[in-house]
């Protein structure tokens with residue numbers, strides 16, 4: 001059976017939710033091989049074994065300092081030795097940078113922002129603001145594919161992977177830029193926007209008051225997003241902007257409150273599984289996209305919805 005390598009995202013000894021999803025994608029294609037770039041991989045290997053991983057390749061190094069250039073070099077060397085059918089990487093900014101560098105190094109084709117990859121390595125992408133679905137395949141070299149978070153439910157399948165250490169050589173060129181300090185973002189207890197299963201976003205309709213949006217998000221354990229109108233006005237940080245020039249999210253549930261549904265906003269959330277719109281304008285374009293809509297004032301609707309959810313949980 002052909003093997004599929006995937007790069008494991010991890011931080012502070014914990015694998016990301018996306019790592020479990022990549023493991024599930026890899027398992028769907030062939031033998032799943034996790035690559036862990038860490039000098040202290042024991043805890044990470046234990047977590048990976050919950051997702052049916054067949055093999056773990058670890059590579060030690062000064063990974064807290066190395067940039068994505070070093071990660072691409074390590075992956076290229078492992079790829080050369082393993083000769084996998086494909087390499088899967090998370091579609092984060094860093095993941096896409098590593099994938100691009102790896103594609104150049106290995107003279108391979110690359111597909112980014114896929115939402116699925118099947119047994120024949122045909123990928124699915126949702127493009128042009130979600131209006132078009134594209135199926136494509138790499139025809140040169142080893143397919144390098146980046147997959148969006150939340151595109152698949154990670155399947156729990158306990159396994160006992162074989163573990164081996166790979167001695168990578170990082171060139172001086174790859175060490176030219178290094179990370180001198182990294183300060184984790186203050187999360188405030190909410191899930192990371194691109195990984196959350198539920199996202200509640202607010203737009204210009206909030207008029208700058210995000211409290212009802214945040215309260216509703218917290219009742220659901222959701223992340224908070226925002227339209228560009230809201231972030232440009234300084235009502236919410238740009239890091240929470242969803243859309244063409246913001247983040248792409250694909251949660252199980254996306255709630256858009258006081259957001260009209262401009263094409264640039266849709267580009268970042270259209271692949272969400274269920275979309276709920278709260279808008280006082282029955283003609284707002286977001287309503288055409290929504291699975292469910294509440295036509296009303298978000299300052300009435302959201303507090304009532306929050307109260308109902310909190311009461312149901314009690």
Ligand SMILES: Cc1cc2nc3c(=O)[nH]c(=O)nc-3n(C[C@H](O)[C@H](O)[C@H](O)COP(=O)(O)OP(=O)(O)OC[C@H]3O[C@@H](n4cnc5c(N)ncnc54)[C@H](O)[C@@H]3O)c2cc1C
Nearest residue numbers: 203204205227228229243244245246258259260265280298
């Ligand atoms: C190159 C480019 C890139 C862009 N990138 C992005 C991007 O990444 N993300 C993004 O979001 N936009 C982006 N935009 C901007 C985009 O075109 C829209 O201007 C923006 O999405 C509008 O935000 P909005 O829906 O919050 O505001 P509006 O379009 O003004 O809509 C506000 C909505 O709130 C409703 N409303 C008002 N009050 C209430 C209330 N009390 N209760 C309920 N509903 C209410 C209104 O009926 C209306 O539908 C981009 C634009 C360009 C040109």
